[in-house]
Amino acid sequence: MEIACPVRQSARSSPFVTADARSHTKSSGTSATEPSAPLPVHRDGNVLRWLSAYAASMVGDSVYFLALGWAAAQVAGPAQVGVVMAVGAVPRALLMLGGGVVADRFGPRKVVIGSDAVRSLLILAAAAALWLATPGLWLLVALALLFGVVDALFMPAVGALPTRITSRGELMRLLGFKAFVDRMGRLAGPPTAGFALGVGGPEAAFAAAGVLFALSLALLIAVRIAPVLPDDAVAEGAQRTSAWRELRDGLGYVRRHPVVGPLVVSGAISQIGITPPLTVGIVLLGEERGWSPAGVGLILGAMALGAGISTLGLAVAGRFPRAGLWATVTLAVASVAIGAIGLLPTVAGAAAVALLAGLVSGICGGLSSTLIQANTEPGYLGRVSSVMAFTAVGLTPLFFPVGGWAAGVWGAQPVFVVGGAVSMAAALLPLAARAVWRAELPDKR
Structure with a gap:
């Protein structure tokens, strides 16, 4: 396929026409190729919901990883702790590119909501298991592996969302806020995990991570995602091929x-x-x-x-x-x-x-x-x-x-x-x- 994607795209081919702009054009009679001026991201409630969901997810990630290491240290030696912490990286590395195919084939919104729901259920189930009993190292290894698989779906889908929730001119502002939220979320994660571990041990920390993922999920469900334009139908997968071919x-x-x-x-x-x-x-x-x-x-x-x-x-x-x-x-x-x-x-x-x-x-x-x-x-x-x-x-x-x-x-x-x-x-x-x-x-x- 011949690729022709200039830096300054026309409004006709732009993927950055928001859902609000589309509804405005229908009611006002204006062509969909001439969207009204969108809100700045800091005043757009839809964008702020997405940034809040992303922040909750980042803090939850940090809490989860610290809780996983602490739980492993209580049932195993230093070498086994290292194995538990590293094992989740294997499915992420092996499946990440396939996760991008899934996001493009089924739509990033469906994938990110589904994977966030699974993450929340996994971590809350781990919290319950630790609270009810003292599981062996096998549970933590299985949790790390499954979480890595879900992460391989979640991360590409999250990366595909910004262009569908804001306009072209606001994209750098949105990604700047996203990067800032990412850093602040990772800074807030360790103190949150430390407090939860001090109050109730690894099970409390896992529960806190699960609640944060659930909060992220609730916010994501409320985020409106703009549909693709008709011009993008082929690229969006109207002519399906095998997953390997799409990769x-x-x-x-x-x-x-x-x-x-x-x-x-x-x-x-x-x-x-x-x-x-x-x-x-x-x-x-x-x-x-x-x-x-x-x-x-x-x-x-x-x-x-x-x-x-x-x-x-x-x-x-x-x-x-x-x-x-x-x-x-x-x-x-x-x-x-x-x-x-x-x-x-x-x-x-x-x-x-x-x-x-x-x-x-x-x-x-x-x-x-x-x-x-x-x-x-x-x-x-x-x-x-x-x-x-x-x-x-x-x-x-x-x-x-x-x-x-x-x-x-x-x-x-x-x-x-x-x-x-x-x-x-x-x-x-x-x-x-x-x-x-x-x-x-x-x-x-």
Whole structure:
């Protein structure tokens, strides 16, 4: 299939016509190709319900993972705890791309509501089992596996929803708020889990996670999702093929698209370079330099703070000219900054550079994700989202042992330098794609 998806799409082909705009055009006699001006996301009750559902889900995720580790520690040794915590990643990695096919074939709303319902039931059932008895390690392993399977469906479907709940011009603002809510939700998760564990142990923490997932489900059911336009019927699956064929078609779409393809590949390579230094490398660097755990936490906290500030800034601004060019430039700056963390001798210096890295990486991530969503045809959003999620949960963790091995042989400093260089190569990749560095965000309508 010939792919022709310019950055500035016409209103006729836009997937960003909201349900409210459609109902307005019917009542006023205006053509559906000329939607009325939509509400800003911070004033749109439908969008706010979706963001609230997403926040509840993120906090629930954090509570669940901490409760799972705590419960495993009570019935098994450290090695078995590691197995329980890691086993859920296997189905996520193996099934994530298939989850994108399911989201595109059946619609992201159905998939995200169904998977959220199953998550809630699973965790509440685990809470009941722990309250009634003392199950063995097998229950926790089974729970982790099943939760990983459901997550492989949930994550691509969530990634396919933003373009159907807001207008084109509000997309960057929505994704900025989504990124900010994601970070705040993950910060709120550990204290919530700690309180629940202190009050009633793992069963109370599982119950809290299940209630949060149920709250997310109730809010999602109330969210209105815009239907696709007739022009998108073929891409949406009017001509059904096998699931395997749809998966190959989705991967081919990413490979051939002049904007989506380079940005997805660049993001994947960048994560491979950046994530090992910031997970394994930072701990080993702290040991080499004699930094306290609090110092290491300060460095990571500074980067998270910077990213939170910049994503919130994107959400407030709503517009960013020359988005493709600046996404590339900010990734290059972030790559240099992360490489420099390994060269600095003091915690204060490393934290300052980490703050800068967070600020520019938040801008890069927000612009890249908005450009990818804005240039993906509606019928491919689930599969494109699944490719991005697969990189984060399936591909990147494979490089953690490589980073640890390299730090053990050559020290932690080269891990940061090499990781920054790999990420810099990812930043240079879009420069070879003219469509990327000339890409603009959708106009406000």
